[in-house]
Amino acid sequence: MSQRTVTQVATGLLAATVAAGCAGSPTVEHRAAAHRAAGRPGSELGTAAGCPKTVIRHVAGPPGSSGQDLVPGTSAYGNTALVTILSVDGVIRPSGDMVRPDGSIWWKFPWWRLVRGHLTISGRRLDAPAPPLIPDVPNGYGAVGFQASGVVFPRQGCWQVTGRLAGSSLTFVALVTTTPSTQ
Numbered sequence: 001m002s003q004r005t006v007t008q009v010a011t012g013l014l015a016a017t018v019a020a021g022c023a024g025s026p027t028v029e030h031r032a033a034a035h036r037a038a039g040r041p042g043s044e045l046g047t048a049a050g051c052p053k054t055v056i057r058h059v060a061g062p063p064g065s066s067g068q069d070l071v072p073g074t075s076a077y078g079n080t081a082l083v084t085i086l087s088v089d090g091v092i093r094p095s096g097d098m099v100r101p102d103g104s105i106w107w108k109f110p111w112w113r114l115v116r117g118h119l120t121i122s123g124r125r126l127d128a129p130a131p132p133l134i135p136d137v138p139n140g141y142g143a144v145g146f147q148a149s150g151v152v153f154p155r156q157g158c159w160q161v162t163g164r165l166a167g168s169s170l171t172f173v174a175l176v177t178t179t180p181s182t183q
Helices: 003-022
Strands: 043-048 051-056 074-078 082-087 105-113 120-125 134-136 145-153 157-165 168-176
Touching: 051 074, 051 157, 074 168, 082 157, 082 168, 105 157, 120 134, 120 145, 145 157
Parallel strands: none
Antiparallel strands: 043 051, 051 168, 074 082, 082 105, 105 145, 120 157, 134 145, 157 168
8 A cells, every 4th residue: 555545544544533523513504502512522512702612522633643733722623524623612812913903803724624625614703793704715735635724703703614615514613702811
């Protein structure tokens, strides 16, 4: 077996492990009011400021990693098609240079595409009216594997974010705030 095939098989096995421990349904839309943690091993919904944020209990690394290279307080979150890295407490706290003069917030999301296809990202604020988030999914990463992305949240608040790829989707909810952590 070639080194590339071995790497692809190992990545697939790790992705299946991540998906089993940290997965959401690949095709079910996240409904903040109706969503329950049952049936989603490794994650639960918590509330902070009324936001049904996605909270991760089972910390895992992205496909192809040992998990030891994760930023503390983060974990892989995904399904059989897509994996991203989220804060385990469901809160996005940008540093000052990520908050723009107009109050919008820029944030990076790394993705691992476990099936071939073009990643799209959409999002909406759940707790108040706001324009949709603005995604940036740059070209040049091929059709499978790692994909860098960025999003601009127009305002702080409770945001539902959905990545779509090849007929599957991965949705999570995050509280986006510039308020420092009290932990």
